[in-house]
Amino acid sequence: MSEPTFTLDGREIPFAAGQSVMQAALAAGVFVPHLCYHPEFRPHGSCKLCTMKINGRHATSCTTPAAAGLEVESDTPEIQDKRRTLLQMLLVEGNHFCPSCEKSGECKLQALGYELGVLTPHFNLLYPDRPVDASHPDVLLDFNRCILCELCVRASAEVDKKSVFALAGRGIRKHLIVNAESGKLGDTDFALTDKAAQVCPVGVILPKKCGFCVPIGQRRFDAAPISQHVDEFKPVAIPGERA
């Protein structure tokens, strides 16, 4: 029996049972913009950047199960416009001052801005003032760049079993917090080797003592745009999930 397929921008995409539309697309080598998705974690569906038109309705492709015969649109002017708007809203909500950010060149938010041609934040900037947390000997937290993807929350709870991070508040006041009475990272058992220290797509969780250690031109997204890194995002077995 041949593999079931769905249609993505006119191309037949095969999929395995249990895969999402996004996982099948990535496995087939089609880049899908994303921030809250990580191949080693269950889909979150919060950043909305992977939104596609699936059988005529907008849906996050990371949470939509692949099914035979689906008609999916992703790389269309309409969908790409919506993704640009989402990126612009993220850019104005935080303080994304790239020239002073150590994550510049490695940042997925920035790389997606380049990929989709975001030339202006368009909206009025909020310039949040969230104090940085430098209390940990090895790690710096700059909350002004947080996009609330919860990857560190998930990594710390599910992989590290430490639950160091959480989101608090609602709506525009939602923010990342540290699970310690003082609220300081230095008062937790967080370690640089934790999975949670490796997954931040932007410049919130930064290792100390190696700022700007990769020269401009040699950083992750300098040589090739993020869409050519599609192999890094292909689905893998999620720890603790049934295969």
Added chain:
Amino acid sequence: MNAPLPRRKLRVATTSLAGCFGCHMSFLDIDERLLDLLELVEFDRSPLTDIKHCGTRGPCDIGIIEGGVCNAENVHVLQEFRRNCKILVALGACAVNGGLPAQRNHLDLRDILATVYQTEAGLAQGTQIPNDPELPLPLNQVHPIHEVVKVDYFLPGCPPPADAIWKFLTDLIAGRTPQLGHGLIHYD
């Protein structure tokens, strides 16, 4: 160069508001291509000409703004450019999103001035916050220019590379929508 010659030279005005002139320096980094550009454009108000006001010698086709808006004079200059330029371009990080000067936005302006002119170590005795009426008053916050006037094109970068400025201008002058692509669009 591929661009067809326009019927007349386009008038281009440039200025730096709350910027460091780094974007203008990057513009000069187009090097000898500046001579090709001068076949197509003539400069109106710009640090390159020392013309003081944009529009006094006729309307401009392209206005290029470096820097955000940090004081009252910046607002007037920006509005003068908008009034007199058919196409207004935000050049560089500060014009696009406020950039470095906007990093003061969460601080109180009075506290900043007091720190810089009164309480900072190493100041000459009797140093006071400047209050000469000739000086433009600073705004409470630094704004990217699209928060003050309509902007037609944005070219990010700190500074945008010379090749990006060249590609942008030659596309624009040739009547194409500027297309930058990987390597030419960056935010840092």
